[in-house]
Amino acid sequence: MIETRQLSKRYGDLVAVDGISFTVEPGQVLGFLGPNGAGKSTTMKMIAGFLAPTSGSASVCGFDVEKQPLEARRALGYLPEGAPSYGEMTVREFLAFIADVRALKGELRHRRLDDVIGRLHLERVVEQPIETLSKGFKRRVGIAQAILHDPKVLILDEPTDGLDPNQKHEVRGLINDMARDKTIIVSTHILEEVHAVCDRAVIIAAGKVLADAKPAELEARSRYHQAVSLTAVDVNAAREALARVADVAAIEVDPQDGRVTAFPKPGRAIFTEVSDVLKAQNIVVRELALEGGRLDEVFRTITGGVATGERRTQA
């Protein structure tokens, strides 16, 4: 379990993290989202014990990261942003070094090293210095060191940054596999990742929590939630037909691709009426879809009003 209580960090007069409180239970993957500079990495560094909070506290598996740092660190794996340090070491030397730090010995040490090298597909590069690896491989080495001691808690700062689409897919699969018996926080800029791996999302901006909800709950806040979109041969005819549906509040046509979207009145469902009216009017539709909601739009709406300059404390 991970718990933060009014966690805060100030750099001079900049409040980078401003009283963040949340709890993540075992088996949960929490997506940590926010625009650049929102305070995600700073929060994760404080939970991982790499940065002392200005005020507030964090605990990992019940151990306070400041008062019981050894126990807390033992229970957690941390993937910092960027590439692993010690770039001159080969992958094998680096992972052996981490195994020493984690006091892994004997058979268990061999098993864990083999496991992470296999899981992250590092076989081909184990004898290569880290600084000579591609960004994607460096990221995978970072993930390998984070999970080497099979910790109960994982803090992953943008784990898929720099990976190609196949590697992203693999790492998301790996996170899903590990989620069963771990507590995981994943920071990301990629909203599709929230769908792929997270069962809860915390959105922060200017160091404050602005939303804490399941991805589906966030999508339900989108104006696209329960909207019906379609592509039609005759866009104007489709538009006119949709205007006849009583519960349609607004119709928009995307100027780029001609996609027509009908938005329902609050709390109304329009899919059946829309498809009935299209049929009745003999409108040829190429595609008809019920929208779940768009996380990118919700993200923009939630975070849009907070500018970085607003976070300076009053002198």
Ligand SMILES: Nc1ncnc2c1ncn2[C@@H]1O[C@H](COP(=O)(O)OP(=O)(O)OP(=O)(O)O)[C@@H](O)[C@H]1O
């Ligand atoms: N060592 C530092 N000294 C001064 N300011 C810092 C320091 N580290 C971070 N900051 C500032 O704190 C704020 C939060 O930074 P942080 O890296 O936590 O954001 P983030 O949400 O992780 O951003 P990104 O998505 O770009 O990685 C930013 O304004 C950043 O410039």
